[in-house]
Amino acid sequence: MSGKIHDLGYQRYAGPRRAAAQRWRVIARNLISTSWKGWARYKVAMFGAMATTLAAGAAMFVLKDNPVFNAFGDITTRFSNAIIPKSIEWFSRAAFILSVTVGTRIVATDLGSGAFVFYFSRSTRPRDYVLGKFVGLAVLVSTLSLAGPLVLAIVRLALASDASDAAQEVAHLLPNIPKAIAVGLLGTFVYSTVPVAFSTFARSSRTAMALWAAYYLVLCGIVSEIGEHTHSSWVGALDIPTAIDAVAMKLFHLDLFTGRAGYIDLAPALISLLAQGTLATIVVVAQIRRAHGSGVGGQT
Amino acid sequence: MSKIIATQGLGKRYGAVVALDKVDAVIDGKIIGLLGPNGAGKSTLLKALLGLITFDGDARVLGMSAATHGSEIRDRVGYMPEQEVFIAGMSAVELCTYAAELSGLPRVEAIQRAHAALYYAGLEDKRYQPIETYSTGMKQRVKLAQALVHDPQLLFLDEPTNGLDPHSRDDMLTLIAALPERRGCSIVLSTHLLPDVERICDQALIMHHGRVRFSGTIDELRGARGVDQGLAVEVKADAARLAEVLVAEGATCEVTSPVALVVDLPDGATNALVFRVAKAAGVQVRALHVRRESVEAAFLRVIGEAPKAAS
Numbered sequence: 342m343s344g345k346i347h348d349l350g351y352q353r354y355a356g357p358r359r360a361a362a363q364r365w366r367v368i369a370r371n372l373i374s375t376s377w378k379g380w381a382r383y384k385v386a387m388f389g390a391m392a393t394t395l396a397a398g399a400a401m402f403v404l405k406d407n408p409v410f411n412a413f414g415d416i417t418t419r420f421s422n423a424i425i426p427k428s429i430e431w432f433s434r435a436a437f438i439l440s441v442t443v444g445t446r447i448v449a450t451d452l453g454s455g456a457f458v459f460y461f462s463r464s465t466r467p468r469d470y471v472l473g474k475f476v477g478l479a480v481l482v483s484t485l486s487l488a489g490p491l492v493l494a495i496v497r498l499a500l501a502s503d504a505s506d507a508a509q510e511v512a513h514l515l516p517n518i519p520k521a522i523a524v525g526l527l528g529t530f531v532y533s534t535v536p537v538a539f540s541t542f543a544r545s546s547r548t549a550m551a552l553w554a555a556y557y558l559v560l561c562g563i564v565s566e567i568g569e570h571t572h573s574s575w576v577g578a579l580d581i582p583t584a585i586d587a588v589a590m591k592l593f594h595l596d597l598f599t600g601r602a603g604y605i606d607l608a609p610a611l612i613s614l615l616a617q618g619t620l621a622t623i624v625v626v627a628q629i630r631r632a633h634g635s636g637v638g639g640q641t
Numbered sequence: 642m643s644k645i646i647a648t649q650g651l652g653k654r655y656g657a658v659v660a661l662d663k664v665d666a667v668i669d670g671k672i673i674g675l676l677g678p679n680g681a682g683k684s685t686l687l688k689a690l691l692g693l694i695t696f697d698g699d700a701r702v703l704g705m706s707a708a709t710h711g712s713e714i715r716d717r718v719g720y721m722p723e724q725e726v727f728i729a730g731m732s733a734v735e736l737c738t739y740a741a742e743l744s745g746l747p748r749v750e751a752i753q754r755a756h757a758a759l760y761y762a763g764l765e766d767k768r769y770q771p772i773e774t775y776s777t778g779m780k781q782r783v784k785l786a787q788a789l790v791h792d793p794q795l796l797f798l799d800e801p802t803n804g805l806d807p808h809s810r811d812d813m814l815t816l817i818a819a820l821p822e823r824r825g826c827s828i829v830l831s832t833h834l835l836p837d838v839e840r841i842c843d844q845a846l847i848m849h850h851g852r853v854r855f856s857g858t859i860d861e862l863r864g865a866r867g868v869d870q871g872l873a874v875e876v877k878a879d880a881a882r883l884a885e886v887l888v889a890e891g892a893t894c895e896v897t898s899p900v901a902l903v904v905d906l907p908d909g910a911t912n913a914l915v916f917r918v919a920k921a922a923g924v925q926v927r928a929l930h931v932r933r934e935s936v937e938a939a940f941l942r943v944i945g946e947a948p949k950a951a952s
Contacts, residue, residue: 351757351761354754354792359746361712361716364742367742368743450728450729451728454725455724456726458726459726459727459787460743461693462693462715462720462726463720463743464715464744
């Protein structure tokens with residue numbers, strides 16, 4: 342750095358440029374690649390989801406014909422059929438870890454480091470930023486909450502091919518695949534929107550993590566307890582992991598009438614999850630739009 | 642060919658505060674100094690020109706309307722902000738690649754240009770280190786590189802030498818001064834450091850209370866009083882004698898040493914008067930040059946905070 346100028350035979354770039362409407366993909370890709378760095382961001386959650394998938398797959402194979410009883414002592418289904426909805430809570434835990442290590446950092450670190458100026462002094466629009474961040478996080482979350490159940494649904498199909506009435510069994514189990522996808526997409530939607538909303542309220546990722554963890558673990562936990570004790574579907578459904586469990590159990594017809602999710606109907610669970618995700622999206626869009634334009638060139 | 646920046650009746654209010662008050666300006670040149678005290682409206686002007694805020698009137702950058710083509714303008718403009726613009730955990734080369742891709746360059750091209758921009762900025766082998774570990778001078782260089790990386794036609798540099806030691810500041814000004822020729826771009830340099838402007842700018846735009854107080858070349862700024870600020874005359878000896886005879890001819894003189902004096906000539910007189918009078922008085926003139934007003938003095942005069950110039 343002696344003041345000598347290096348220019349490497351510079352020539353002005355005259356080639357095509359990526360259309361402005363596609364630049365959210367750059368933001369999404371960057372989020373995914375930076376999340377892959379280090380063990381404490383994506384990989385720790387990924388190993389949690391992989392362990393869940395392996396354990397559930399092994400249990401499905403070993404305990405496949407064991408009966409599953411409901412709260413009244415009646416046989417509800419076989420273990421191999423119950424394992425997918427029962428594993429959802431573990432995939433939710435992995436998704437929660439990812440939401441803490443990555444989701445809550447997304448906007449908070451940008452706010453804290455002045456990166457908004459970096460983004461918005463270019464042709465990046467608020468909607469590109471929001472879309473890029475949401476899609477990047479959704480891709481990561483989906484590898485946990487969507488891929489895991491989907492793999493288990495496929496494994497369950499493969500196990501059915503050994504049965505004497507394989508064709509009938511496969512036909513019976515085939516709907517498990519769209520059901521697993523539906524539950525996975527719902528989890529992906531919630532875990533890639535709600536933590537980001539908390540991220541927009543803090544300039545430090547630690548503060549955002551604390552806010553999200555307090556909401557998810559403490560507030561939702563209390564609400565879920567109240568819902569269980571009052572047998573109120575609408576109250577209990579406000580707890581995100583319980584609501585996802587409830588949706589999975591109802592879709593897979595696993596009526597156990599026990600546990601927090603056992604008392605929650607499908608409609609309240611679906612409405613709660615969609616409402617929280619939508620509200621979070623609105624909050625993120627509003628916060629980013631507000632930040633847009635106020636950061637460049639100092640405050641006036 | 643359109644001017645770099647042209648505004649007409651550009652106005653912006655924040656509630657009761659008038660940030661820009663019917664700004665009319667046509668700016669062209671290679672390196673333009675944007676000057677003004679805090680609250681003069683420089684930041685608001687930059688935001689308006691980048692199409693980031695709504696405003697009254699018309700503003701055109703590189704021939705495009707800032708009101709309707711902000712995104713296209715930002716693709717062709719590079720911005721080096723005063724504050725830090727880094728993304729946590731990224732190295733300089735990753736940040737610049739990301740910046741180029743966000744401005745539409747294909748990934749391979751973005752990587753190549755990120756390396757080239759960082760080389761230009763003098764970061765060379767340091768470009769793979771996380772930016773958090775950089776010194777202030779290195780961070781300023783990264784900011785310059787990320788503003789350059791997508792090949793802008795126009796650069797907005799906001800206080801680029803802030804926090805730099807004299808040596809780094811000199812390096813940074815050298816890099817900036819070379820940009821128009823090497824990269825074919827024009828530069829708008831917003832700064833409080835008037836010696837920087839004096840050194841590298843060929844044009845100046847001075848703002849105060851949301852209005853343009855001056856727009857023109859640096860030479861015009863210094864000469865905006867209509868006259869130069871006198872002559873500095875050096876003689877072999879007896880400066881007082883020369884002053885005496887010049888005053889008799891209607892000039893105003895100030896003897897600053899036995900061999901030097903400052904002379905304000907009477908209206909209509911030329912430098913030849915000094916030589917003629919000196920020859921008649923038997924005083925040998927060794928040097929004579931026009932005293933130029935510094936950019937700092939001119940700036941203070943333009944914004945109305947300078948003491949009256951001595952007559």
